[in-house]
Amino acid sequence: MPSKSKENIQLIQHELARKGFDPGVIDGIWGRRTEKAVRAYQASAGLLPDGIVGPITWRSLFGNDAVDDQFNSPAVPWFQEARRLIGIREKVGPGNEPTIINWAKSAGISYTDDDIAWCGLFAAHCVSATLADEPLPNNPLGARQWSNFGAPCEPCVGAILVFWRESRTSFKGHVGFYAGEESSGAYHLLGGNQSNAVSIARIARDRLLEARWPATAPMTGEKVLVTATQTMFSTNEA
Incomplete structure (x- = not known):
């Protein structure tokens, strides 16, 4: 999944700075x-000030339509943050990976040992770092607590599964x-604590409990079919 996400975000940051923001x-x-x-x-341009660069805000900033690319869309900034972190890995043996511990500190979550399952922490970081007003579920370290996050949706790019x-x-x-x-x-699934790292894993459909979308972000995701692989299903992500 090659990423142009960084370039898109830099374009937005540069244009905001050029316009005095x-x-x-x-x-x-x-x-x-x-x-x-x-x-x-957005407030200065008479747009809904939701902090999301969807198609309307992009057109206002740049005067043209954004390239229709689900995987690189700035309208799902939490997903772009998740992509940026692919490859982060917990430390084997004594000690902790500072990046993982810092996610907890920034989100105000009590977490001190990366031997403790951290898929929920990874999701919490990606959401809280990019969506200031989005409430996290109670006990976000508990993966199943994310069934109460945001609003229900169909599985689509950026959805929390x-x-x-x-x-x-x-x-x-x-x-x-x-x-x-x-x-x-x-x-x-792009997630944390998959083979002890942030990675993409294949997970059987019949294990799905919920698909959720942030309550403070417009629903923009779509279903995307990808090439089947011979990689074995992930069965135990802790």
Whole structure:
């Protein structure tokens, strides 16, 4: 899944700065300061100040339509943050990966050991770092708690997918972001704590419990079919 996300965000940051709205460092990372600058620009342009660069805000900024590219769309900044972090891995043995621990600190979540399952923490970071007004679920470290997040939706690019783990009746679960689906048999999930890293895993469709969309973001995602692979299904993501 090659990414042009960084370039799109840099374009937005540069244009905001050019128009007098400070997004901070023009680094291609969608953070709170960029979101705040988008809100200020939207308010000045008579647009809904939701901090999301959807088609209307893009057209207002640039005078043309954005390229229709689900995977690189700035309208799903939490998904772009998730993509940026692919490859982050927990430390094996003593010690912790500072990036993972810092996610918890920034989101105000009590978490001190990356040996503790962190798929929910990863989802919480991606949402809280890019959507200032979006409430996190109670106990976001609990994967199944994400079944109460936002609003229900159909599985689509950027949607939060919640799966059961070990059994449907177990309290255990897994959570991540929809990154496509095969025509039969599997979702591709961009998530944390998948083989101890941020990665994309194949997860059987029959494990899906819920698909959810942030309540403060316009619904923009669509179903995307991806090429089936021979990779084995992920069965235990902790």
